[in-house]
Amino acid sequence: MLSGQSALVLHGCACAEPAPIHVTVPYFRNVERRAGLVVHRGAVKPQDVVEIGGLRTVVLEVALAEVLCRDDRRTAMSCADQALALVPGSERAEFRACVEERIRTRPDPRGRRQGLSLLDLASGRVESPMESWLLLTVADAGLPLPEPQFVIRDLEGREIYRLDFAWNAAQVGLEYDGYEAHEHRQDRDARRDEDLRRRGWVIIRAGIDDLKEPSALIARIRAALQRRGFTE
Template identity: 45%
Template sequence: MFGIPDSDHGAARRSDLAEALGERTLRGAIRDKVLIHLWRGVIIDARRALDPLTRAAAAVLAGGPEAVLSYHTAAWLHGCTAAQSTQTHVTVPYSVWVRSKQGLVVHHDRFDTSDVTRLQGLPVLSLDLVLADLLCTEERWKALAYLDQALAEQPPRDVADFRKEVDRRLMDRDDRRGIRNAEALIALGTTGAESPQESRLRLTIVDDGFPIPVTQHPIVTLRGELLYRLDLAWPALRIGVEYDGYEAHEGREDRDAERDRRLADRGWHILRVRKDELADPVRFLAELRQVFRDRGYRFES
């Protein structure tokens, strides 16, 4: 087997490969499934058919010289692993007529050269612009998870400015749909979510009328020594919520129960939420609401 010459990511234009290998050799490689004709005019190395970078490079070639990676693909390249998708997204100017294909989503929008950076050698829209697009179009909890992950990657001194940049990008959007929802999510974004499901849990709780919780709240001794961190907490009421993902908490039931008992001795009420409860949150939301009432909190009617 042979790879695609002069290609870092295993993707090339068909015309370039025909010139480099010869038409007969190229046809034979495609026939033998050594190379794959992924999209019109674009060939990839069959060994890398599921490699997101290979498909991203192929998408740029399919979109033409003005195409840039965007939406989920760009977010993933910027380090938002929660945004990884089986679809590859590119954006082209309104003047470029390229259609979406199976596995390739083509967006038409305006952008400046200053909005484009290069990651892994590929043209990618800037993270603030990408997040503005996703906050307006993606399912809310997923969009919040992307934002949380992006905020967590910023140096602490830059978090506030980065949040403002995302908000500014919202104001510049031609498509005004989803702006109000996106602004609410920006305000809710935090550096303290440790997984996409924790972001989903936080949004579920806030959407049900609870005050915004503190993330990764520290429980310390009188001497200031760290004992625990709570996923979500309302310190004034001494109420905490812990997300029990299957992987993170498998085999830890006894340890978690002991931890909860020690926190109860300190006046804390801890509610644990399992992964499967996020799809049907009625039970834990009702229990949490009762705990709030027991602690003297009054909900607005």
């Protein structure tokens, strides 16, 4: 049956990789090796299996636990955020607890520490895989964690802006500029940042190059927080 990222694809996680195909089979079953197929051996309980589109796959919490423990951290982080976003907000805490239990009780202990740390970071509130990577970059640098999708309101309580991430106590915001989202809105973003500046905010913008080499970005964030006297 499908497992890992292949199962997440069926459950609706667009950031999971559709190839290679991951399957889990019983220990006693022989499976011919072939290109594009990754075979994992293990036991899957009947209650942990669902059928989606005519294909047997593991349930969402099992698939996510496996990806968090055994896949690269950036992919796993973005998958966790998307998987949590698929769950209604009222059920998210229970789902998170189920995933945590799956991680802690995995027969293979390898990757448990990674899985638990990434699950703790994920919120289901970020809006793109790159934003998930950006949050992971901030966490890896040892900086205080910002709040995702922070809403700024006017005096009447109406929403006027929504920041990708914010350290509200310091009034420092962090925005990810994806190419498609920001290619034709530089002027509007500049006006927005200026208005936020007048309201007391410092806005730091990050792009794909900052994810590749984050040292300069981390220095800018740390300096902005220090200027505001912000400490956890």
